[in-house]
Amino acid sequence: MSGHLAGKTALVTGSVQGIGLAVAKSLAGAGARIAVHGLASEAEAAAAEDEVRAAGATEAKFFEGDLRDAAAIGKLVKAVEDWGPLDVLVNNAGVQKTVSIADADAATWDAIIAVNLSAAFHTMHYALPNMARREFGRVVNIASVHGLVASKEKAPYVASKFGLVGMSRVAALEYASVGSRETGGVTINCICPGWTETALIEPQIEARAQQAGGGRAEGVRALLSEKQPSLRMSDPSEIGDLAAWLCHKTAHNITGAAIPVDGGWTSQ
Structure with a gap:
């Protein structure tokens, strides 16, 4: 399916590292122009652009936008649309903090909800009507096994x-009837990764390693043995390749899905 996104423009939030960068590279490999986004220094943004170009993007450009601010999100989507019609939106940016309900404070709750949930609402609010007018669009929201x-x-x-x-x-229900098999329609899906090799989970690995009295390998085993039957973490590129496949026209009837990539976690 290489090249199936040739001429298309994709915005991937939080794409300067981790799963987001991997998704951007997979979409680039399918021929898309990539709008890179995230919290990054000038040098980090340039490095991400270079990686995405090397993966096959005809163009790559970094865009700023504070995902805690609805107005800033509107400006972000408009800036990308001005650069090129937004055909693919991947809401990947996310934050996490491990804390009990008793110990969590309002600031923690507000920050996590703002970035992980509200930001995706705002990007879809601005992007989906234009996708519908063009009768093609793909939204891939990077959720989590913890969305299931x-x-x-x-x-x-x-x-x-x-x-x-x-x-x-x-x-997905609101846009299910837009377009046709020939145009590709507009689909909205979630990918729900289990344990994946990213910086986001390093604090949990470290905590488990300390509990086990060992190194990182022991911490990883402790995490996976509790939840993930495969005892293997996913590589971010595997999430990226699934996202790219969901963006193919032949995936026009896959919408409203929440696809686990969890080594059997949610089958238990």
């Missing part, structure tokens, strides 16, 4: 990801 099942000490994060899955299903 819960874990202790993650109430704000789990709430944000369950909300993202539910909101995506509503959007």
